[in-house]
Amino acid sequence: MLTLAPYEFGGFVVAAGFLGQTPAFALGDGTVRLFPDGAERSVEVHQGGLLAACRSQDGAALITGGDDGLVRRTATDGPVETLAELPRKWIDIVAAGPQGAVGFASGRNAHVRLSSGELRDFSAARAVGGLAFAPKGLRLAVARYDGVTLHWVNTQAPAQELAWKGAHARVLFSPDGKYVVTTMPENALHGWRLSDGQDMRMTGYPGKVKSVDWSARGRYLATSGANAAILWPFFGKTGPMGQQPLQLGTRSDQLVTQVACHPSEEVIAIGYQDGMVLAVRFADQQEVLLRRPGRSGISTLAWDSVGARLVFGTEEGEAGLISLNG
Structure with a gap:
């Protein structure tokens, strides 16, 4: 049995997720809305716009x-904590790392705040497109024009350069740390195998890839940007090269805007540009409708830690908590 608790925020939902068991929504108006025990708590976090958020x-x-x-x-x-301040700058990229580290970027500069409060700074020749921390060790990936730079945050070891012509936006490591993948504005993904620098191209999208997520155990990389969720296989020695992706939740007239893989099962939640949300099982492509179309596209999706609840938000401020067990 499915139940849906709807919320109405009246503005763009930047990110949604669970803080422990509490649904949380970061809104473009600068507030964070929390729902402990079902009651709403609104927290003023930014004076002006909230541009980026992550758990x-x-x-x-x-x-x-x-x-x-x-x-x-x-x-x-407890009170909201200020971790860093860059006067007269827009902080539009944030990333959470191990040991309490936080990455953030503005313009051509990336920064890491350690749990001690110490800041480490990394400059790029062009604007930073995305940040990600490796699953092991305090290593930071900085996406930029013409590739990605990998920095060891706590050592003087030289940075590793991963080159590919063009702009690179969102960046992520595979859960096993063997691959780095970026999204690119020409409706494509690019990847590198870190053991030997081998390039990987994942193309054919009709729209920009704005949402990516690894499946349970990291076997697939799920992506938006097409009229189905495209899941690239990353098992085997060559990653996705030479393998066909899964295509789940195909709709002829709507693009996928958000994807969120179940934390333990090979199941994916898919959000579309008309506000619909589906759950689809990898093995047999069985679909379950979680939300009917709304006023605008899904802008964020996230499961809880056990995969029993799902939160979503939209471009126009519709949001909700979907409980799969009634």
Whole structure:
């Protein structure tokens, strides 16, 4: 049995997720909305716009960046903590790392704040497109024009350069740390196998890939940008090269805008540009309708830690909590 608790925020939902068991929504108006025990708590986090958000790795807090130049940490209780401040800058990229580290970027500069409060700075020749931390070790990937730079945050070891012509936006490591993948504005993904620098191209999308997520155990990389969720296989020695992707939740007239893989099962939640949300099982492509179309496209999707609940948000501020077990 499915139940849906709808919320109405009246503005763009930048990110949604669970802080422990509490649904949390980061809104473009600068607030974070929390729902402990079902009751709404609104927290003013940024004066102006909230531009980027992600969960801390321990799942206890939301890390946000705004056009007020602040990087802030919001938990379910206690005051909002300011982690860093860059006056007159827009913080439009944030990333959560191990050991309490937080990455953030503005323009051509990437920064890492360690749990001690110390800041480490990394400059790029062109604007930073995305940040990601490796699954092991304090290593930071900085996406930029013409490739990705990998920095060891706590050592003086030389950076590793991964080159490919063009702009690179979102970047992520595979869960086993063997691959780095970026999204590109020409409706494509690019990847590198770190053991030997082998390039991988994943193309054919009719739209831009704005959402990516690894499946349970990292066997597939799920992506938006087509009229189905495209899942590239990353098992085997060559990753996706020479293998056909899965195509799940195909709709002839709507593009996928968000994907979220179940934390333990080979199941995916898919959000579309008309606001519909489906759950689809990899093995037999069985579909379950989780939400009917709404007023605008799905802008964020996230499961809880056990895969029993799902939160979503939309471009126009519709949002909700879907419980799969009634």
